[in-house]
Amino acid sequence: MRIILVGFGVVGQSLAKILLSRASDLYTLYGINPKIVACLDSKGCAISQAGLDLDRLLEAKLSKGTVAAYDECQSQLSLADVIDGIEAELLIEMTPTNLDSAEPGLANIISGMRSSKHIITVNKGPLALAFPSLVELANHNNIKFRFSGTVGGGTPILEFAKRCLNGERIISFRGILNGTTNYILSKMEDGLKFNEALNDAKAKGYAEASPSLDLDGYDAASKLAIMANWIMGLKVTIRDIKREGITGIDLSDIKNAAMNKNSVKLIASCDNKRLEVKPTIIKKVDPICVNGTLNAVTFCSEYSGDKTIIGRGAGGMETASSIVRDLIEIREAIAEDVL
Numbered sequence: 001m002r003i004i005l006v007g008f009g010v011v012g013q014s015l016a017k018i019l020l021s022r023a024s025d026l027y028t029l030y031g032i033n034p035k036i037v038a039c040l041d042s043k044g045c046a047i048s049q050a051g052l053d054l055d056r057l058l059e060a061k062l063s064k065g066t067v068a069a070y071d072e073c074q075s076q077l078s079l080a081d082v083i084d085g086i087e088a089e090l091l092i093e094m095t096p097t098n099l100d101s102a103e104p105g106l107a108n109i110i111s112g113m114r115s116s117k118h119i120i121t122v123n124k125g126p127l128a129l130a131f132p133s134l135v136e137l138a139n140h141n142n143i144k145f146r147f148s149g150t151v152g153g154g155t156p157i158l159e160f161a162k163r164c165l166n167g168e169r170i171i172s173f174r175g176i177l178n179g180t181t182n183y184i185l186s187k188m189e190d191g192l193k194f195n196e197a198l199n200d201a202k203a204k205g206y207a208e209a210s211p212s213l214d215l216d217g218y219d220a221a222s223k224l225a226i227m228a229n230w231i232m233g234l235k236v237t238i239r240d241i242k243r244e245g246i247t248g249i250d251l252s253d254i255k256n257a258a259m260n261k262n263s264v265k266l267i268a269s270c271d272n273k274r275l276e277v278k279p280t281i282i283k284k285v286d287p288i289c290v291n292g293t294l295n296a297v298t299f300c301s302e303y304s305g306d307k308t309i310i311g312r313g314a315g316g317m318e319t320a321s322s323i324v325r326d327l328i329e330i331r332e333a334i335a336e337d338v339l
C-alpha cells in the first residue's frame, strides 16, 4: 500500500519506528506492505515512488531537522502538489491540531479525499470543526476515513463504543478525555498548588504548546464533539459544547472533595444530547476516577448497563499504534469491498 505521511513530528516518527519494527508481521498477519512514497513536514518533503527508506528518513529528520534533507536534490513540490499529484492509496495526516480554523489538516484531508486517497488522521481539529461534512465527503468519494487516535491516543475508545457495543443503544457516556488536566488534578490531590502541578506537567512534556487547549477544556471538548458525532450520530462541532476548564479549581476544592471520599475531575459528558465539559465531583470508587495521565470513559447502554474503558490517552508510540490499527482496518475494509 502506497502511503503519504503529512507531518513527521512525535507521532509521525513513532509511526515510522513501528513500521520498521513490525514490517514482517504486518505482512504475514495482515497482508500489508506499507510503502511510504512521500513524507512532508513544515519545511519540505521527501519523495520516492519506490518507497522511502524509513531509517534514512528518521536520520534526516534527526540530524537536519527536516525530511527534505533525505535527498540531496530536494523536491520543490508544494504540499498541495504532493497530495494531489503523487500516486498513493492512503494519506496519513499528522499535522498540529488547530481548533480555530482546523488548518492545515482540513485542507490536507479534503485534498486527499478529492484525489481518492483513503485517510487516517490523528488531528482533532478537522473533525472537531467539520465532522459531518468530512464523513459526507468521504462517503461521496467512496474512500475509507479512520481517526481512532483523535480520542484516547492508543486506547480504542471510539472502537470500543462503535464495535464492541454494536447493536446496543448507548444512552449516555461520560469520562476523562484529557490526560494533562487529569495529571494536574491528581498532583493537586497529592498537595501541589495549581501552578506547581501545571509546571510539573510542563516539565514532563504533558502540556500542549498552548496550555489553554488543555486547561480551558478545548482538547476535551474537541474529543467530545468527535465522540458525539461518531458514537451518538449527532451532527455537532466543538462550538456546540458547553465548556468550563480547571483554572478556577484550587486546593481547597480538592481537599473538600477528598474529605468526602470524592475527587474533582474534568468530566466530558453526553447525556440526552446535552454535551458539556466541566470540573465535576465524582466518587473515588467510580471506575472513571483514574489518576495521572490516564483517560477513562463509561458508556451507559440500554440493556447491558455501564462499561468502562481505561487507558493511556496520549503519547507518540501509543498514538502511532492507533494509526496501525486504522491501517489494518482499512486494509480489511478494502479487501471486503473486493470480495
Ligand SMILES: NC(=O)c1ccc[n+]([C@@H]2O[C@H](COP(=O)([O-])OP(=O)(O)OC[C@H]3O[C@@H](n4cnc5c(N)ncnc54)[C@H](OP(=O)(O)O)[C@@H]3O)[C@@H](O)[C@H]2O)c1
Pocket: 006, 007, 008, 009, 010, 011, 012, 040, 041, 042, 043, 065, 066, 079, 094, 095, 096, 097, 104, 122, 123, 124, 149, 150, 153, 313, 314, 315, 316, 319
Ligand atoms: N503526541 C500525542 O501524544 C498525540 C496524541 C493524540 C493526537 N495527537 C495529534 O497528532 C497530531 C501530531 O501530533 P505530534 O505530537 O506528532 O505533533 P508535532 O510533534 O508538533 O508534529 C507535527 C508535525 O506536523 C508538521 N507540520 C506542521 N505544519 C505543517 C504543514 N503546514 N505542512 C506539513 N507539515 C506540517 C511539523 O513539521 P516540523 O517537524 O517541520 O515542525 C511536524 O512534523 C496533532 O494533531 C496532535 O494533536 C498527538
